Amino acid sequence: SQTIHQWPATLVQPVGSPLSLECTVEGTSNPNLYWYRQAAGRGLQLLFYSVGIGQISSEVPQNLSASRPQDRQFILSSKKLLLSDSGFYLCAWTPGRLQETQYFGPGTRLLVL
Amino acid sequence: AQSVSQHNHHVILSEAASLELGCNYSYGGTVNLFWYVQYPGQHLQLLLKYFSGDPLVKGIKGFEAEFIKSKFSFNLRKPSVQWSDTAEYFCAVNTGGFKTIFGAGTRLFVKA
Numbered sequence: 001s002q003t004i005h006q007w008p009a010t011l012v013q014p015v016g017s018p019l020s021l022e023c024t025v026e027g028t029s030n031p032n033l034y035w036y037r038q039a040a041g042r043g044l045q046l047l048f049y050s051v052g053i054g055q056i057s058s059e060v061p062q063n064l065s066a067s068r069p070q071d072r073q074f075i076l077s078s079k080k081l082l083l084s085d086s087g088f089y090l091c092a093w094t095p096g097r098l099q100e101t102q103y104f105g106p107g108t109r110l111l112v113l
Numbered sequence: 114a115q116s117v118s119q120h121n122h123h124v125i126l127s128e129a130a131s132l133e134l135g136c137n138y139s140y141g142g143t144v145n146l147f148w149y150v151q152y153p154g155q156h157l158q159l160l161l162k163y164f165s166g167d168p169l170v171k172g173i174k175g176f177e178a179e180f181i182k183s184k185f186s187f188n189l190r191k192p193s194v195q196w197s198d199t200a201e202y203f204c205a206v207n208t209g210g211f212k213t214i215f216g217a218g219t220r221l222f223v224k225a
Binding site for chain 1: 158
């Protein structure tokens, strides 16, 4: 069966520090991968999605970036965190090339101080 | 731009009460519709989905949703809620590409 992992689960970082959040999927190949930010009362905001290694589409311009160095690995990064980057970050995957049910990871809660 | 509206941000019900959560979307073409649920401390997971066919779809734990194309709606229903249904519920719409639009979510609290 497929599983999705995210780490760390919780992160507290100072403003201006770098960020690296990792997501890995097991038990499938060539998944579509997604990064979302979940804010209370605002639902899920799609940040990035990827249909293959090295292929990244950005939905929201901001100081975050994403990379997909391996088929089942998706990384969310920042060179300098802002206070507004605080939130709950979710990774998700879908099989195949068509949009289907999304399978979500446990999330990372990021607090920028 | 495509959007999804969930009418209630917070709902409080007593056990055995009936539930209906509203969801409307703005898109005139073919859509795939989803309801996701996030129970306290758990991953966001699929509750039910509609792609085509019977507009009344049934999901896990006794939930169902009805797609009414003329009203651009996909409301979630359950005849009798339980304390364990306490969760946050998200309506989502996909218009055929890689992007799914999520509503703001509805937090349901069921009093025992």
